[in-house]
Structure formats: structure tokens, C-alpha cells
Amino acid sequence: MSVFNDTFRTAMGAAASAHGTHVSAVYTQDVNSAIDAAFEAIRAEAHRVQNVDIKFAKGNIAEAYHAGTFNVSAVAKGQTGVSAEMMINNKTGQDIRYGQLGVDERVAELKYYITGEKTAKALNNPGYSSGDKVVPADQLDEVHQVASRESLRNMETRPEVAETYAHTAENASDRLEYGDVSSKPLSNQEAIDLTKDLKSEDAVNPEDHGLIINEFVEWSDIAREAGQAALHAAAFSAALTAAPYLAKAIVNGIKKGEIDLVTLSEGAAAVATSTPQVALRASIAAAIVSASKAGYCGEAMKGMSPHAVGMATAMVINSIGYSMKYAKGEMPGNEVALNCIKDSIALASGLLGASLGNSIIPIPVMGALIGNMIGSTIGAMAFQGVHSVTLGICVESGWTMFGLVDQDYQVPEDVLQQCGFDLIKVDRINVQRFEPGRLQVQHIDVQTTGMVFLRRGVVGMSAVGYV
Structure with a gap:
């Protein structure tokens, strides 16, 4: 036992x-599977808008990209109840819904125009103010500046327009965010390049567009x-x-x-x-x-x-x-x-x-x-x-097995005691003066001598000796 x-x-x-x-192997495999699923969703959207001009199709591709990378991030962060999906319903301000769908979800509008000023003005719709706003990563600062400027300029004459611009200045982001889960920012030029690659006949490498595990983990x-x-x-x-x-x-x-x-x-x-x-x-x-x-x-x-x-x-x-x-x-x-x-x-x-x-x-x-x-x-x-x-x-x-077995030829103390030897452990010797008196010789009775035959065997951990 x-x-x-x-x-x-x-x-x-x-x-x-x-x-x-x-x-860990299961975890990393799950993240890689989420990346594959995201890329397939992006590819499917590219196929749907195959006949649409790139300057318009890039917005659809950006939506698929943000929704897909948000889902990858959710897996990487271990948030199983959090996800995102595109909403093909043409409702104002509802390009993507994300979060805990059906429980605590949000909606977002995405705009990918050629410049930050045009993107900011495209978001100037009161119907977009009920949700979040996502813009190209390289235009984010300009969008904030333009929206703040237009909000101040219209504050006296058109307060409703100023309020919409103020919402853009406060809420425009280059990603979807829900707790520690977020989509991957995508610039306007990256959206164009991705759309071109997907529309071409050549094979597309997801890693060339940031769809790689170390971008999320x-x-x-x-x-x-x-x-x-x-x-x-x-x-x-x-x-x-x-x-x-x-x-x-x-x-x-x-x-x-x-x-x-x-x-x-x-x-x-x-x-x-x-x-x-x-x-x-x-x-x-x-x-x-x-x-x-x-x-x-x-x-x-x-x-x-x-x-x-x-x-x-x-x-x-x-x-x-x-x-x-x-x-x-x-x-x-x-x-x-x-x-x-x-x-x-x-x-x-x-x-x-x-x-x-x-x-x-x-x-x-x-x-x-x-x-x-x-x-x-x-x-x-x-x-x-x-x-x-x-x-x-x-x-x-007597083999030592390349030094792994200790061949000990000393007789163990318990064997010596079994043979009748008295073992003395000397801690300190006190020497006393010896004064010889009269020497008396007594009769010695010799008894039968007992004999114990020793055999070699295992006496310790990988140690061989007499037992």
C-alpha cells in the first residue's frame, strides 16, 4: 500500500x-476560435456588399470588424455572457447592439467618412443621441474638436443642434466598450485596406488586419x-x-x-x-x-x-x-x-x-x-x-547501477544487537586513577556460542548491506 x-x-x-x-490550452483555443468566427463574419459582410463601392462598403466592414473583435475580446476576458451583433434593420442609431444582450445591452452608430469633420457632421442626427457613437481611430481627436466647436457655435441660435454636437463630443469613441471588454480600434485607411483585400481575388491573411491572438490576450x-x-x-x-x-x-x-x-x-x-x-x-x-x-x-x-x-x-x-x-x-x-x-x-x-x-x-x-x-x-x-x-x-x-545504489559493507547496529553485541555510545570519557589491589582470578564458565549468519540485502533507500 x-x-x-x-x-x-x-x-x-x-x-x-x-x-x-x-x-490554458482550452482558453487559447477558444480565443483563436473566436478570431476565426469574427473573420468569417467580416468576410460574409464583405460578400453581402460585394457590389457596393468601397467608400460606402468600408462602413459595413467596419461594423462587422467592431462587432467581431468585441466578441473576441469577451472570450479573452472570460466574459461568457457578453457579446455584440450587427443589426441589419436600418433603424436610426442602431448599427450594433452589444453588452449582455437582452439583459443590459447598448446600441451604437458607426460613421466612417473621409475626414473627421465630415464624420462629426454625419453624426449630427438627434436619433443617434440615444446610443454610443463609433468613429475611425485616426479621426477621433478631430471629431471631438469639430463637435465641441459646432456645439458652442450653435448654442444660442440652434440649441437642439448644439445639444446633438455636445453628445458627439462627449460620447464618440474609436471602439465599443462594456466593462473591460472592447472592440479593436480601426482607422479609416485600415477599413479601406480591409475592404479592398476582401473584394479582391487574393487570399486574405487575418493577421495582416490585427486579427491575431496576442492583440487580444x-x-x-x-x-x-x-x-x-x-x-x-x-x-x-x-x-x-x-x-x-x-x-x-x-x-x-x-x-x-x-x-x-x-x-x-x-x-x-x-x-x-x-x-x-x-x-x-x-x-x-x-x-x-x-x-x-x-x-x-x-x-x-x-x-x-x-x-x-x-x-x-x-x-x-x-x-x-x-x-x-x-x-x-x-x-x-x-x-x-x-x-x-x-x-x-x-x-x-x-x-x-x-x-x-x-x-x-x-x-x-x-x-x-x-x-x-x-x-x-x-x-x-x-x-x-x-x-x-x-x-x-x-x-x-555488488553492482552499484552507475552509482545510484550504495553498496554499504558495514553491519547495521540492529544486526549487531541481535548477535549479542553491546553497543556503547560514548559521549564523554571520564578517566579515573587506577590503583591495583590484590588480583583475584575467578573461574570462567564457557557457554555454548550462538551463531547468526548474515546475508546481504537492502538496508536503506537504494543501499545494500548486511542484514
Whole structure:
């Protein structure tokens, strides 16, 4: 049972890193899927206005662009209930509706004219003042200046016109915004270029127009996802760690008729010591995967396998722990090496198990997590079995297995005591003066001598000696 407990703890450590990588992989995949959906919506709108002149069609493309990038931002920010959609209804001031649709939604009017002054004047419609106003990013300052100027100029003679311009000066923006979710600003020239590309026969690369994951995922989003992965992994670990103690406490409670506080306290201590490390593993792995997939670590790292990241993270954290114990004298060097070998085998098995788990259990994260734990446990137990056989060979042959097995030829103290030797531990020797008196010789009775045959065997962690 102790072998299983040890291997299960190894599997738990691997599962924590795997959980973090799977959560981040799903997150980045969701963002990429939202980008693909946004681009398809923009392409569909371009097809709808294929026969419209570019100077007019660019406004429709801008609407699709703002709605699409707003939806991508919502996914990147983890706001599942927030979205935007174009309103093909020709109602005044209602080009796009966005926010929590049907619950707390807003409407916006978009104008993309050739200059900021023309855009500002095009927005001078009282029907647009019931919602937000979106203008080209390169015209935003000019729109504000023109609207403020026209508001002051018409204040005395045409107060209703002045009020409309004042609304534009206060509310015109280069993006849709709802909380921390926002669309991506688009200049007038960018709208023209995008429309031209979509109307041409050539293939269009979304990345050329800002539709790329690192334009939407920020370091704060990576930190948030890493924190959520850590929280989920910690909760999962706490549940698995506490379960055996709770079951034991219940069984003992039924037998004794009272709550087993000792077992419960042991379970609480185990949860307290294991949970922080599990959370650390998951958060580090999640942050690495999110940053890599978002392009913050370079183009080459975008294609890095999340499973490989989880394996590397677990190996590094385990190695740090073993090294600290070795530095404090709590673990010999050969045990450090053996534990690192065991971890690599367990993690590699977990990697294979995660792939099989995804195939057998097509539930996001869950299939890979279960497969990883089973694979890691089997791999660690297989290592224990092979290691036991290897130690048996070392006992018979004296082989040190490249220095990983300590061949200790000293007889252990417990064996010497079993043979009848009195072991003296001398802390301090007090020397006294010896004064010989009369020497008396007594009769010595010799009894039968007992014999104990020593054999070589395992006397410690990867240590062979006489037992």
C-alpha cells in the first residue's frame, strides 16, 4: 500500500501541471476560435456588399470588424455572457447592439467618412443621441474638436443642434466598450485596406488586419487564467487528498460510535501541505502555456505542446524540492537521482495517458486529467517494480547501477544487537586513577556460542548491506 501511496502522490503532482496546461490550452483555443468566427463574419459582410463601392462598403466592414473583435475580446476576458451583433434593420442609431444582450445591452452608430469633420457632421442626427457613437481611430481627436466647436457655435441660435454636437463630443469613441471588454480600434485607411483585400481575388491573411491572438490576450488575462487553473487544481487536489481520510474517519466512527478526530486532523494536515504545491504547479504551467500560445514567447513557441509544458513544469518543481532536501542533508544524492528518474517515467506515462484519456473520454480537460493520473500512477508503480528487481540484482552481484545504489559493507547496529553485541555510545570519557589491589582470578564458565549468519540485502533507500 505504501508503494501505491507514493506513486499516487507522484501522479497527483503530474496531474496538477497537466490540469494547468489543459485549462490554458482550452482558453487559447477558444480565443483563436473566436478570431476565426469574427473573420468569417467580416468576410460574409464583405460578400453581402460585394457590389457596393468601397467608400460606402468600408462602413459595413467596419461594423462587422467592431462587432467581431468585441466578441473576441469577451472570450479573452472570460466574459461568457457578453457579446455584440450587427443589426441589419436600418433603424436610426442602431448599427450594433452589444453588452449582455437582452439583459443590459447598448446600441451604437458607426460613421466612417473621409475626414473627421465630415464624420462629426454625419453624426449630427438627434436619433443617434440615444446610443454610443463609433468613429475611425485616426479621426477621433478631430471629431471631438469639430463637435465641441459646432456645439458652442450653435448654442444660442440652434440649441437642439448644439445639444446633438455636445453628445458627439462627449460620447464618440474609436471602439465599443462594456466593462473591460472592447472592440479593436480601426482607422479609416485600415477599413479601406480591409475592404479592398476582401473584394479582391487574393487570399486574405487575418493577421495582416490585427486579427491575431496576442492583440487580444494581455498579461493580465494570462495571470487570471493561471489563477483560475491554480484554484481548480487546488480544489481537485484537496478533494482527492481528503477523501481517504474522510472515508477512514467514517468507518472508524461507525465502529467506535464517535467522530475520529485524529484521522480528520491528519487529513486536514495532508490537505494543508499538498494543496499549495499543487496550486503552484498548475499556475506556472498555465501561465507558460497561455503566454506561449498568445505569442509572447515568440512564434516558435506557439506550436509547443501543452503536455510537454506540464511535464517540464512538474519535473522542474520536483527537482527544486529534491535539491533543497539534498542541500539540507535530508536526502542523499542517489535518492535525488532515483526520484528524478521515477518522475520522468511517471510524467511520460501520464503524457501518454492524457492522449488516451482524450480519445476515450471526449470531455474537455476531464478526459486528459483522468488519463494523466492513471498513466502517471501506472508509470510510477512500474518504476517501483523494476527498481525492486534491479536492487535484487545489485544484492547478488555488488553492482552499484552507475552509482545510484550504495553498496554499504558495514553491519547495521540492529544486526549487531541481535548477535549479542553491546553497543556503547560514548559521549564523554571520564578517566579515573587506577590503583591495583590484590588480583583475584575467578573461574570462567564457557557457554555454548550462538551463531547468526548474515546475508546481504537492502538496508536503506537504494543501499545494500548486511542484514
